[in-house]
Amino acid sequence: MWIASVAATMALLLSSSLAHALPSRAPAGPFLQELGNETWVIGNDIWNMTQGRQYGVKLFYGGHDCVGDAVGHYVSYNGAQSDLNWTSASIEKEGTYRDTQYIDVKFVAREGDMHWVIFSGLAGAYQYFVNRDLPVLGEFRTLWRLDNATFTHGKTGLHDEALPPLSDYRPENKVQDETWLKPDGSGGYLTKYDLTDWIRTQTYYGVYGEQFGSWYINAGKDYYNGNHLKQELMVHRESKTGDAVQLNMIHGTHFQVSAVDEFPEGKMWGPWLWYLNDGSREDAAQRAIDEFVTWPYAWFEDEAYQRRGSVRGQLRLSDGRPATHAAVFLGDNGGNKTALDMGSDYYYTGYADAEGRFEFRNVRAATYGLQAWSNGSETADVTTEYRRKDVVVTAGETTDLETMTWRVSDKTKIFQVGDFDRTSDGFAHGGAPYEHGLVEKCPADLHFTAGVSLTEDWCFGQSKRGSWFISFSLEKSPPPLPEAGHAQSKGSNSHSYSTGVSSRVWANDVVIGNLTSGTAPGLLNDPSLYRSATTAGEWRYFEFPFDAGTVLRKGVNEIRFEVTSNTTWRGFMWDSVVLEW
Known part of the structure; x- marks a missing residue:
């Protein structure tokens, strides 16, 4: 491990067949090192990962390999049918932000590029993916499959519990897709879907144990598909191997009829923060607060990412009432997809206040369609929805839609x-x-x-x-x-x-x-x-x-x-x- 002494480093690395190719001492800051045979090592003075053609197979942090016998890190689409294969790696950019050195490491696959932005002194890295030639798809994800003895628990906004032991997944008790009867005879069920959560409201989630925690913090959510009610898997036990799974489902379909999308070249998912710590949920929660405050990230020098504006307006029902607490959505400008099914570009969700006023901030400059529907409460009787096309968002400006009339049913x-x-x-x-x-x-x-x-x-x-x-x-x-x-x-x-x-x-x-x-x-x-x-x-x-x-x-x-x-x-x-x- 490259964060302790040379002796400790060599003792750990000699257990790997790649040990002879690694340097004898740790680099001073964030680094990329090519080992040959389509294998690279990335990291900084706190952690490092060995990346092969498909999988990040070693993750050293705090003197410990957090992957162990698990699969490690990978990117795939349409379930596990298509793992991306990395053909090259390079440092695309290096710089300093607020006196802290960083590098942007790019791994190249036919479908697109996976980036790891590694800051000196940061336990973890920012990640993002840029599309080049992804097929029309439903599921697209990045994920860690980590050592099950190290990462024993899963945490989302709704859940915080021990992951079931692999021994509970008995073939004779399987009743359907990833669902088993519990072996204790209680009549209860064991299924990864019980650990689902809402994408748009999650702040941080991951897997952890007594000494280590691995977390995803997605402060920006405009790259996700779907609307307010988009729900997805986030953590679970892999039923075949027992790996602890930390799932970053950045385009998912688990709770939908269909969400099959074609993506424009250059569509970017992220950046999000993958964060390591000693397993402290309190520390991860505080880090999430910091990330949300600083999003969109000033250090990320991408022109399209930085070109953002705002949209505001007020919705009033045709019977004179304000559209109190209505759900409001900025999405595709046209087409016949529902708000939940949209997913090729960028999407923004929010709620109106008591007077029907709403505002979207930090919206990527583009042209959107606006939708609104009842969120219950004072508008629980409203069966119609509001739609408006051609909402133009200009970088550095606020688009004021003023007061809009939402037609409601006039039937008895x-x-x-x-x-x-x-x-x-x-x-x-x-x-x-x-x-x-x-x-x-x-x-x-x-x-x-x-x-x-x-x-x-x-x-x-x-x-x-x-x-x-x-x-x-x-x-x-x-x-x-x-x-x-x-x-x-x-x-x-x-x-x-x-x-x-x-x-x-x-x-x-x-x-x-x-x-x-x-x-x-x-x-x-x-x-x-x-x-x-x-x-x-x-x-x-x-x-x-x-x-x-x-x-x-x-x-x-x-x-x-x-x-x-x-x-x-x-x-x-x-x-x-x-x-x-």
């Missing part, structure tokens, strides 16, 4: 179950900690009376065969329309959907629609419900118009969601159900 609402906020919050089990199979606690049959039942009487997910009823009363029959038959009612609902479940939608004794794969346009599989999600998935909106005068009547009526066929753990995760005419 008969009832609403749950807030329109694209989440299951408020329902039974909605928003619970990630837990595999939680939907099994929701009933097969459910009766809800509008105006009487509470929101929590509705369950967050429907999976079992049976019927969920919403009873409601009308004081009079629907009014006739001039020169037409009867008023048209519109039943609408919003949720995520996992294939394998079919549902018929009834108004009284008339089928007004169905929800099943293969028959409803765009009703494709979203794995969220069977991958431990309890709050959100791929949000989708469905309307079922019907002739109210023929179907509805004065007195008690019913809307019914009947599951006619099912698959365990699959089905619907609810956001809201509304009936209006």
Whole structure:
């Protein structure tokens, strides 16, 4: 190890077949050394890593190899099917920032370049990737797979717990993708998806033990795909080898129908900070605070990265109300992708204040599309969304969109179950900690009376065969329309959907629609419900118009969601159900 004495260094390095090629003493600052045979060593006076054609196979820090028998560091896309192969390495830039020396080391692959910005005295490095020829893809990631005896715990914003021992992953107990019955006979499940977290709100995460910690701090998040509700894997136990996994899913699809994107040449992910310490979560949290304060990084001399401006405005609903606490999103300027599915360029998320005002700061100079939707609270009844194209952001300037009118429905609402906020919050089990199979606690049959039942009487997910009823009363029959038959009612609902479940939608004794794969346009599989999600998935909106005068009547009526066929753990995760005419 190059951070102690020469004797200690040689004792550690002689255990490697590459020991004879390494220098006899540590370089004074950040360095890149080529060992030949497509192998390099990078680091500084605190840590160093041996990088091969695919994997960073040795990571020495504090007198210890943190990789051990694990795989190490690598970059890949579309799962583990395509690991990048590094063909060369060089110091692209070296300089000084605030009297501290640094180098920018570039590893070159056919698909693009992985950079490590190494500062003297920093335990870790800033990393970023620049696209050259990545294919159209869904998953793109960098990650560490580290020694499981050294890194025993995983930490995210929602989780802080010991990683399960490899012995708990018994083949005979496997029930689905990366999910096993616990061997203790409790009936509980063991799955990496329970350790999922929200991308846009995470501050720091990683794996740690009694003496060592390895952390990712992504202060800037504009390079991620998706919107406010983008959720992804961050830490877990590798079920085949037992490696402790620290996953940097910078373009992910684990909880979406699809997020397949084509990237422009030069698209940059990062920089983010990979940070090493003695396992202290408090130290990592403080480092994250420092990183967020200094983002975007002044030391990063990239013209496009530094060219940033601001956007502000105010959203007011067409009925006169402010769009209180609405979710606001800057994304692609056009196209038919949802905000969650966007991912080829750069994206910004935020929330309006009580008066509907919002501001995005440090936005890359470009032209964007603006979207907004209800985040619950005072706008929980708003079923529409706001869209505006051609929002131009100019470097060094503030684009003021002033007051914008958001058109809301002018129909008469008969009832609403749950807030329109694209989440299951408020329902039974909605928003619970990630837990595999939680939907099994929701009933097969459910009766809800509008105006009487509470929101929590509705369950967050429907999976079992049976019927969920919403009873409601009308004081009079629907009014006739001039020169037409009867008023048209519109039943609408919003949720995520996992294939394998079919549902018929009834108004009284008339089928007004169905929800099943293969028959409803765009009703494709979203794995969220069977991958431990309890709050959100791929949000989708469905309307079922019907002739109210023929179907509805004065007195008690019913809307019914009947599951006619099912698959365990699959089905619907609810956001809201509304009936209006």
